[in-house]
Amino acid sequence: MTAPLVKNPSGASCLALLCNDSGVVLEVLRDDFHLSERARPGALIFGMGAPAQREELAGFFQHLVRNGAVAGWRIALPTDHGYLPLLFGGGLAGKVCLVLATRAEEGDGVRLEEELMRINNEQTNLLREVSHKLAHRERKKLDTGGDDGLDDFSRLNNELVNLQRKLIKQNADLARLNEQKNRFLGMAAHDLRSPLGVVHTFSGFLQEEVLDKLDAEQREFLDIIRRTSEFMLQLVNDLLDISAIEAGKLILRRDPVDLSRLVADNVALNRVLASRKNVRLTLKSTSDLPPVPCDSVKIGQVLNNLIDNAVKFSPLGGSVAVTLDLDGDHVRLVVADQGAGIPEEERARLFQPFGRPGSQGTSGERGTGLGLAIVRRIIEGHGGRIGVESEPGRGSTFFFTLPLS
Amino acid sequence: MARREALLDAWLGPAALDAGTRETGRQLLEQLAQALDLNHHGLFAYSVKWSRLISPGKSGNSPDWRRLCEKLPALLADHLPVEEAAEARKVVEAALAELPIEKPVGSSGFLREKTSLGRMARDYLDALLQGDRATASNLVLREVEKGTCVKEIYLRVFQPVQREVGRLWQTNRMTVAQEHFCTAATQLIMSQLYPRIFAGKKNGFTLVATGVAGELHEIGIRMVADFFEMEGWNTFYCGTNTPAADVVALVETEKAVLLAVSMTMAKHLTSMREVVRLIRDNPRTRDVKILVGGLPFAQSPDLWQSCQADGTASDAAGAIHLAAGWFGLNEAGSPMEG
Numbered sequence: 001m002t003a004p005l006v007k008n009p010s011g012a013s014c015l016a017l018l019c020n021d022s023g024v025v026l027e028v029l030r031d032d033f034h035l036s037e038r039a040r041p042g043a044l045i046f047g048m049g050a051p052a053q054r055e056e057l058a059g060f061f062q063h064l065v066r067n068g069a070v071a072g073w074r075i076a077l078p079t080d081h082g083y084l085p086l087l088f089g090g091g092l093a094g095k096v097c098l099v100l101a102t103r104a105e106e107g108d109g110v111r112l113e114e115e116l117m118r119i120n121n122e123q124t125n126l127l128r129e130v131s132h133k134l135a136h137r138e139r140k141k142l143d144t145g146g147d148d149g150l151d152d153f154s155r156l157n158n159e160l161v162n163l164q165r166k167l168i169k170q171n172a173d174l175a176r177l178n179e180q181k182n183r184f185l186g187m188a189a190h191d192l193r194s195p196l197g198v199v200h201t202f203s204g205f206l207q208e209e210v211l212d213k214l215d216a217e218q219r220e221f222l223d224i225i226r227r228t229s230e231f232m233l234q235l236v237n238d239l240l241d242i243s244a245i246e247a248g249k250l251i252l253r254r255d256p257v258d259l260s261r262l263v264a265d266n267v268a269l270n271r272v273l274a275s276r277k278n279v280r281l282t283l284k285s286t287s288d289l290p291p292v293p294c295d296s297v298k299i300g301q302v303l304n305n306l307i308d309n310a311v312k313f314s315p316l317g318g319s320v321a322v323t324l325d326l327d328g329d330h331v332r333l334v335v336a337d338q339g340a341g342i343p344e345e346e347r348a349r350l351f352q353p354f355g356r357p358g359s360q361g362t363s364g365e366r367g368t369g370l371g372l373a374i375v376r377r378i379i380e381g382h383g384g385r386i387g388v389e390s391e392p393g394r395g396s397t398f399f400f401t402l403p404l405s
Numbered sequence: 406m407a408r409r410e411a412l413l414d415a416w417l418g419p420a421a422l423d424a425g426t427r428e429t430g431r432q433l434l435e436q437l438a439q440a441l442d443l444n445h446h447g448l449f450a451y452s453v454k455w456s457r458l459i460s461p462g463k464s465g466n467s468p469d470w471r472r473l474c475e476k477l478p479a480l481l482a483d484h485l486p487v488e489e490a491a492e493a494r495k496v497v498e499a500a501l502a503e504l505p506i507e508k509p510v511g512s513s514g515f516l517r518e519k520t521s522l523g524r525m526a527r528d529y530l531d532a533l534l535q536g537d538r539a540t541a542s543n544l545v546l547r548e549v550e551k552g553t554c555v556k557e558i559y560l561r562v563f564q565p566v567q568r569e570v571g572r573l574w575q576t577n578r579m580t581v582a583q584e585h586f587c588t589a590a591t592q593l594i595m596s597q598l599y600p601r602i603f604a605g606k607k608n609g610f611t612l613v614a615t616g617v618a619g620e621l622h623e624i625g626i627r628m629v630a631d632f633f634e635m636e637g638w639n640t641f642y643c644g645t646n647t648p649a650a651d652v653v654a655l656v657e658t659e660k661a662v663l664l665a666v667s668m669t670m671a672k673h674l675t676s677m678r679e680v681v682r683l684i685r686d687n688p689r690t691r692d693v694k695i696l697v698g699g700l701p702f703a704q705s706p707d708l709w710q711s712c713q714a715d716g717t718a719s720d721a722a723g724a725i726h727l728a729a730g731w732f733g734l735n736e737a738g739s740p741m742e743g
Binding site: 020022023024044046150151153154155157158159161162164165166168169171172173175 | 422424585588589595596603640645646
């Protein structure tokens with residue numbers, strides 16, 4: 001049995017209860033008269049009396065709530081041994097009432113008040129603590145405004161959900177805009193390509209057929225027209241590629257491809273360009289490479305881009321080494337140059353569209369800024385991996401892998 | 406306040422000692438005061454109807470609130486100033502005239518378990534009541550993966566579950582903490598479906614939705630906004646803390662044709678009227694349709710007219726239906742031909 005919460009310094013028997021202001025018993029602090037059947041938490045205090053005493057108990061309680069303190073109410077309660085005359089008193093703290101009763105023959109009004117004072121002094125802190133806890137518990141249930149802490153959490157949650165709604169909506173809007181941009185880019189580039197092709201082809205005809213009839217300045221103009229239109233054609237082709245890829249239209253036709261041969265052909269083609277800069281282009285290829293399932297046109301585009309870039313950024317008289325080898329269940333191609341290298345901060349954005357603005361080859365060659373972005377998407381579309389290792393002043397090594405199955 | 410408590414004692418007699426009954430009585434007196442302020446007896450009649458339905462008495466002996474209300478007119482004279490008492494009498498008597506004598510059959514809840522989604526809603530709520538957010542979330546996501554459209558999940562799961570949560574709280578069968586948890590968890594699970602909601606095709610119409618005066622319960626109005634989004638509208642939801650002038654500015658810049666405003670407590674009617682006034686006073690927004698909703702409008706069916714709004718709806722489907730009529734849209738949210 002737990003120790004009674006209320007100490008009774010005088011040693012007299014007493015009943016001590018905590019009730020709310022509606023008369024519901026919240027806690028039985030002391031019950032020397034063994035009324036626990038009637039005075040239990042959750043029961044109404046009026047229920048302690050027989051019907052005849054309930055009105056008296058109600059009167060006492062109403063008086064207590066109205067006046068804040070009351071003493072000297074004589075009410076007899078039924079017990080197992082017949083009616084027990086008790087003297088009732090009590091006090092109100094906030095919304096919690098302390099109700100005390102002692103035997104009528106053991107005291108009188110004065111004695112009860114003394115008792116009440118003593119107990120009050122000793123138990124004030126306990127009562128405050130209990131009242132605080134109970135008021136908190138009651139408020140949770142009864143206060144229609146809800147608990148402050150919970151309300152704050154709910155407000156915060158509302159704001160987070162609203163913010164999330166806004167972000168997801170903006171994300172969807174951006175995705176929609178990006179799709180529109182790609183569609184527009186595709187259409188614009190397609191319409192530009194035909195007239196640019198005409199300019200490029202016809203300037204080529206002029207160079208071949210009437211070059212000897214032109215003076216030096218006119219020849220230079222024609223050369224500029226030819227080179228500029230060639231660059232613009234490349235730019236338009238890259239734009240078409242990247243917009244198609246970003247719109248999810250990268251279509252790969254995978255067939256078993258003799259990659260050694262594809263690489264060798266590409267190296268041979270680029271040797272013409274390399275020889276103009278006196279760059280030595282070497283190829284080291286493994287002989288026992290099985291056919292690699294890939295899109296030969298797209299992988300040709302990747303090879304051309306990587307080798308062309310390496311030559312472009314190589315110093316005059318330098319060398320570019322292309323290596324093709326097996327790497328477990330992948331094939332690995334490496335293109336190493338002796339160029340200026342790429343600073344770390346630029347490497348991170350290298351495979352993004354326009355990720356390296358303003359870069360020029362060692363002979364003033366220009367890039368469209370889209371080549372490596374396209375290359376990465378093609379390799380990743382094949383389930384492969386692409387990367388670069390580079391140090392400023394010590395050249396760059398680009399590599400990609402392709403799965404063999 | 407003390408006057409109201411004394412009136413409660415006199416009105417309810419011994420029944421005032423039951424904490425639940427006393428609280429319901431207190432709320433009814435609050436509704437009576439609001440009905441007086443707004444001059445809408447319908448607010449009070451609705452509250453009495455609701456109190457009769459939810460049976461608040463923990464002992465099981467719930468009082469018949471209609472019978473108790475019959476006692477009110479005589480008591481009001483003793484506890485209120487003469488003029489106020491006379492007005493309050495009118496409100497109570499008008500409400501009594503509307504209420505049937507027979508006590509209505511208690512509400513059996515909002516979850517219908519005959520369909521598979523109804524059963525899922527029950528499982529979903531059971532999981533939330535046990536504090537198991539992950540299971541609740543998985544139930545919804547699995548259903549969506551199976552191909553059930555998000556709109557169905559909103560209509561057959563989120564909406565009835567939220568109503569059931571409200572009913573369980575009102576009838577003391579759920580703590581306020583559980584109620585907050587269920588709402589917060591449902592909001593989070595809803596947000597997991599947002600990427601699907603916003604990816605749909607648009608119909609070119611724009612809606613701005615807002616709740617007034619920092620109200621805590623905003624899941625309803627956000628659901629309305631989500632529904633419009635699913636119908637192809639471009640929607641902007643401002644929450645409940647955006648000042649009225651900013652809401653109007655958003656309506657103007659986004660060229661919204663419809664503003665939806667929610668109010669869950671009648672005491673915020675002044676804020677509601679302020680939003681409407683600012684919309685009507687601005688020449689660039691004065692023709693925007695205004696749709697209002699929330700409990701007070703359900704309680705008092707003609708309240709929306711006194712707010713100068715264009716209409717009211719009790720749920721998202723009703724709001725969509727009303728807007729479809731105003732803007733000539735078909736059920737799929739696209740403009741009708743011809």
